[in-house]
Amino acid sequence: MKRASSTPLMKCGEESGEKNQEDEEDTDGFLMARRRIQNSIDKVEGNDVSHRVHCISLYSHRRHSHDRADQNSMEKYGLWRQEQKSRAAKLEQQLKARWTLEDMIDEQLKQFHNHYNRAMVPTQFEDVAQILMPKGAPPLEMASVGWLGDWRPSAILELLRALARSSYLSSSVADSVETDRILSQLINEVRIEETVLDEEMAEIQATCILHLPFSPINRTRGSPLAQVQSELKKIKQVIIKAQQLRFKALELAVKKVLSQVDAAEFLVAFAGIQDAIHQFAARQKFQKSPVSVSVKALGSV
């Protein structure tokens, strides 16, 4: 098992490389990737079983041939070669399945990267509001797991730790103790990064009364619109850092902490849970009437 690197979280996010297709991660894409990973896990497990069965039959076959001592040695050798070939073929198949699993995990991570670091970065000024309070995500979902526009990075890791603790992942007990330790450390680090960004955001929100155009305090500096835009630029920077932290948390967990099968299982669970909470919150939003306030209690306003 690989350990989490001790490199600061925010600094290892600057990857560059070939231009990737701009697949937006939508629900269908998510479900498809999830299904593919699940299939791949099943395939690995299935092969394992058939492999074992094959070994047992070979063993009994060999015992028989030992009884008949004067059996043609050429025939024996031929059989052995055949066994070897079939063994190698199985092994190769198994290897291929493992590569496919790794490819799929990487693909899923790339989708997250595209979503967090490309699609969900404001390009227009109005995007800032849309990302922080997305129309597509129901308030209940955002309030229960959201932070600056999407899942809270530490919550993603806490979800993973809770899954590992409830022995959802297939790693051994000794491994899961180690995983738990590393995850807890990672969660602490990510929480600190979140607090730093919370403070940056709070600073902007707390001082906007001094900078925004309609406060007469600062009327001498620039046009009202320019001042609004300059505040939104600051918020955009916070959003970018938040998205990077989100991806970093996910990437560290998947690539550095978990084994391949654990990582795949986690990604399947994460997608499923994201979907479940979204569907539930959307239903709630649809069923409930808009927020209202009692007129009587307030008197005339």
Added chain:
Amino acid sequence: MMKALFNRWRTSRPFKDFYTEWITSLKSTLLPLLRRSLSSSSPDLLILSTHVDLLHSHFHSYFTALDRASNNEATHLLFPDWRNPLEKPFLWLGDFHPYIFTNLLRSFLEDDDSDANDDGQAVEFRGKVCNAWRNVDCSLWHNVEQMECGLRLMVPSIVARHKDAQAAVVDKLAVGWRRERGELKVGEVLGDVVDELNRVFLDANRLRRSVLGDIIGALNVLQAALFLERLAQFYVGFCDAELLAEFRKASVKGFSSSHFAGSINYPKRE
């Protein structure tokens, strides 16, 4: 006919409508009223004091309305869809950050520069500002520091409670997922959390209301009038139709320096 009757007897209305009316009456009635009495050549302190009370109770009624509306609806108040795209980025747990009150007050206290403007009305206005905030009692400074100290304790604790509530959600989701998979009972998991989110929202709201109350309580009438005038201007300013239209038009052009995050490539194991 029936609709009119129904409207007459109904006891609640959408918060969105309430907010629109609240802003309108702030903008077209209360703020102009206060400005008129502030800009008169000999301000009548009694009238000014009435207008200050009116404006303060207007804000108070808004925070009370938020409290009442939060009855099991806090998540909608945390992400209010009735606020415009100009306001939304500046909201902290449902409304403006409580620090805006103390920061605004500090800006008055620390602003000793009296030669900024030279148009007639502004000079008169400025003169009053200088008189109102000149030689303020040191107890006021002490009060501000105490309020800020309280905020420094309360704000992080509210944020931490929100964070903890979310951590509790994911813990339960994970356990539920392991047990039920596709049949995950999200409603049961979120039940307790919604209560805690309500409390978080209420405390954030209470903090705003109490800081505003403390500030008004610590100021004299003229100071309170100037403070509330700017606060009202701040709330109203976000809803300026002209600025909003200008903002929407300019928004399409986008941020000048666009961010580019390169795609990633994981090295293949050999």
